[in-house]
């Protein structure tokens with residue numbers, strides 16, 4: 001089984017999870033979830049916006065692995081901020097489970113950050129969300145949450161690869177016992193042919209995807225690679241038996257094109273009431 005990160009509430013979060021964004025609902029998601037569990041994953045990352053929670057639950061059931069052995073994350077979309085309780089009840093019903101392991105605020109909307117967090121705390125107290133956290137939050141937004149929190153966020157899920165990561169955010173989270181989850185750790189496939197990554201992959205006798213995932217793990221994050229392909233799902237979890245040298249870690253760090261990306265700057269472009277399809281298409 002993959003190693004875990006200990007969260008501030010004492011729960012153990014598996015260091016790798018299967019991302020299922022853009023895997024169609026129905027058999028493709030059911031198969032991907034089943035294959036991942038067969039390959040040893042015990043963590044699935046979905047969202048209301050991905051419109052495949054039902055199939056995530058079905059994949060877990062068909063795998064035969066007990067529900068309590070699988071970490072399930074889903075997310076509260078901004079359109080549901082005013083009725084978080086109903087939104088989580090719906091997600092849980094779709095999944096066919098009694099609770100989710102981790103419920104995340106999908107992204108921050110200015111003016112709602114504190115109120116939304118209070119609603120998240122009530123969901124955590126009710127036990128339907130065992131752990132709560134956020135996604136796409138900058139240090140300033142995390143600070144705003146921490147200022148009002150009686151249950152601090154355990155996780156911040158952010159875009160994270162050698163080609164784009166925010167070291168300041170990583171440091172802030174480490175200082176505040178917030179585990180960082182790396183989304184789009186494979187650059188959505190776009191930079192897997194990069195020559196510098198390829199050179200490292202050849203030297204370590206690993207694939208470019210494995211090099212990127214290993215880098216993110218050694219940065220201290222939990223990785224969420226998406227694949228709908230059985231072989232690639234298995235390939236992506238085979239990242240716990242090798243280690244990148246400090247010099248190679250630095251070489252990958254140096255690829256960062258967006259060291260201090262101001263997340264706040266792009267948030268107003270997202271409307272709180274967008275429909276799920278539009279939200280999913282613009283999720284990045």
Ligand SMILES: NC(=O)c1ccc[n+]([C@@H]2O[C@H](COP(=O)([O-])OP(=O)(O)OC[C@H]3O[C@@H](n4cnc5c(N)ncnc54)[C@H](OP(=O)(O)O)[C@@H]3O)[C@@H](O)[C@H]2O)c1
Pocket residue numbers: 018019020021022045046106107135136157158182183184185186187188189192207209210224225226227228229232233235236283284
């Ligand atoms: N919180 C947020 O706002 C947010 C935003 C984006 C993503 N996420 C989460 O993070 C997850 C992962 O991010 P992502 O879906 O954007 O992209 P990603 O994991 O960076 O990349 C996925 C792409 O890489 C390909 N791929 C996977 N493994 C590969 C391998 N070993 N070799 C070659 N190609 C490979 C996949 O194709 P195949 O499927 O054909 O293998 C797919 O095209 C999402 O599914 C979602 O759960 C969260």
